[in-house]
Amino acid sequence: MAGSRSLxxxxxxxxxxxxxxxxxxxxxxxxxxxPHFRDGVFQNPGGAPRxxxxxxxxxxxxxxxxxxARARRAPSGTIPVHATTLADLAKPPATGLRVxxxxxxxxxxxxxxxxxxxxxxWGERCSPVPFAGxxxxxxxxxxxxxLGPVDVVVISHDHYDHLDLPTIKALAGTDTLFAVPLxxxxxxxxxxxxxxxxxxxxxxxxxxxxxxxxxxxPARHFCGRGLRNTQHTLWASWSxxxxxxxxxxxxxxxxxxxxxxxxxxxxxxxxxxxxxxxxSEYWPDIHMTPEEGMRSHLDLQGGAARGVLLPIHWxxxxxxxxxxxxxxxxxxxxxxxxxxxxxxPVPGQPFExxxxxxxxxxxxxxxxxxEREWPxxxxxxxxxxxxxSRGDLDLVGES
Numbered sequence: 001m002a003g004s005r006s007l008x009x010x011x012x013x014x015x016x017x018x019x020x021x022x023x024x025x026x027x028x029x030x031x032x033x034x035p036h037f038r039d040g041v042f043q044n045p046g047g048a049p050r051x052x053x054x055x056x057x058x059x060x061x062x063x064x065x066x067x068x069a070r071a072r073r074a075p076s077g078t079i080p081v082h083a084t085t086l087a088d089l090a091k092p093p094a095t096g097l098r099v100x101x102x103x104x105x106x107x108x109x110x111x112x113x114x115x116x117x118x119x120x121x122w123g124e125r126c127s128p129v130p131f132a133g134x135x136x137x138x139x140x141x142x143x144x145x146x147l148g149p150v151d152v153v154v155i156s157h158d159h160y161d162h163l164d165l166p167t168i169k170a171l172a173g174t175d176t177l178f179a180v181p182l183x184x185x186x187x188x189x190x191x192x193x194x195x196x197x198x199x200x201x202x203x204x205x206x207x208x209x210x211x212x213x214x215x216x217x218p219a220r221h222f223c224g225r226g227l228r229n230t231q232h233t234l235w236a237s238w239s240x241x242x243x244x245x246x247x248x249x250x251x252x253x254x255x256x257x258x259x260x261x262x263x264x265x266x267x268x269x270x271x272x273x274x275x276x277x278x279x280s281e282y283w284p285d286i287h288m289t290p291e292e293g294m295r296s297h298l299d300l301q302g303g304a305a306r307g308v309l310l311p312i313h314w315x316x317x318x319x320x321x322x323x324x325x326x327x328x329x330x331x332x333x334x335x336x337x338x339x340x341x342x343x344x345p346v347p348g349q350p351f352e353x354x355x356x357x358x359x360x361x362x363x364x365x366x367x368x369x370x371e372r373e374w375p376x377x378x379x380x381x382x383x384x385x386x387x388x389s390r391g392d393l394d395l396v397g398e399s
Contacts, residue, residue, distance in 0.1 A: 018128035018165040019226040020158065020187030023233065027200075031183055031232060034202050041231035044220050046256045049285035072323040077366035079138035079315065082348035086142050095354040097245040099271055102141055103347040104316035105162055107249065107273050112242030114151045114210045118249045118273065119162040120144070120171070126161035126317055128225065133160070134317040137324075141348025144170050152199075152209045155180040156251025157235035158187055158223050161317055165191060179207060179214050183233035187225070203236060215239040217262045219253035221286050239266035248300055249273045252313065254285035255292035259299035268301045270308070270353050271343075277314025277327040287313075287320075290330035290374075294340065305340040308353040315363070316347070325367035332361060333374040 023031055031037050082088075089100065093110050100108040105119040122144045127133020144167060153176050156162050163184070171178075172192040177199060180188065185200040199207040201216035208214075216236040223233040238249045239262065248262070248269045263269075276293035288296060290311070297309045314327040328344055335342035345351055345358040 016128050021190045022230055023183045023186040027183065027186055034182060036203055042234050045218050045258050046220055049254060072368055073318050075137060075324055075366045076368050079366055080346045080362055081138055081141050082346050085348035086146055088350045093352055095352045097270055098350050098352050099310060100350040101310060101345050101347060103138060105312045107312065109247055111240065111245050111247060112211055114212050116152050116154060116240055117150045118154045119156055120153060120167045121161060121164040122167045123164045134319060137316055138347055150176045152177045152179055154238050155184055157181060157221060158184050158225050158233050163187065177209055181216055181234035181236040211243055213241045215266060218258050219251050220256045221252045241266065245270045247271045250275045252287060255288050255296055259296045263300035263302055268306055271310055272297045272300055272307060273310045273312045275313040276311045276331050278319040279322065280320045290327055290334050293331065294334040294338065305338055308341045308343050308357055309335065310343045323370055325363045326370055328363050329370060330374045
């Protein structure tokens, strides 16, 4: 009996609250009815992602732990954070749409009188434990409590750098709604979010919040938080449409042809928030390179250079083997190649897409020079069609 109690205690120590819980009951029954759930797991568009770490584990370990490479994966100075975020957000957006990147994939979007908060992560580490795992490289631009009322929190999937236990617990004490992919609601209920404040969606399902329509759209990724990954929670990108404006948040995803369908059904968008960091040749199908991110943006916009691309999923956490500054540098270069507006604010710097868009490469002052140049030559401004037809944006980011 004593041995049994000791084992039980040990298992509890290995399964912290941050692991969340697996879906069960009616939630699990709904998952089984999903057309995207087959053979006991959710299925990706385009088939199962390739995992090349197993094929080249030795090279990956050598690359990841190389001393010089590790230094390049972090800033060489202090990352600037916008000093007046709180004061700036106190004023309503003049154009009806304002976007504030808080770092990584966390974005506050003020759209047609509503406030939408995507993938909020205010925790110090994206990890189930407070003493290990990737640590923030810059502070949050303002305290979560200072953010003010939020109409809806949108979660893309349940990985730690997108679904953060301390942040969700803090927001659970407010009256905000939560829009999440199918199955993810189990974690939130476990952490104290009332069921009546959850909007849990399968791909292509929508919900209304005030005057906004939120639609869960496909993505190519995976899920899981615990020691045993059951693949029973869905991952999603999101379209949010108001009476006057439309925005898109990619969540985490590899490139796939479905972006064209999303754009045709829900676009064009005033802003696309596109994941362009943490890519690697070792996992080519679950994160996008800057080139693929630009192609996805153009797909979402029907092939035209319109709207603003905001790069997300970079600069805040060290999650891959590429240089820290490479995603920002290469996304700017990709935008120049096709005449596309790219917004690169420092964390916490609000901007209105219809107004002045931040374009200064601020990371150059706090990073080492890149060892790899962007592999796509710059094209004349406005040459979107020629750049795409030449295949310039088909290149993979690893040279």
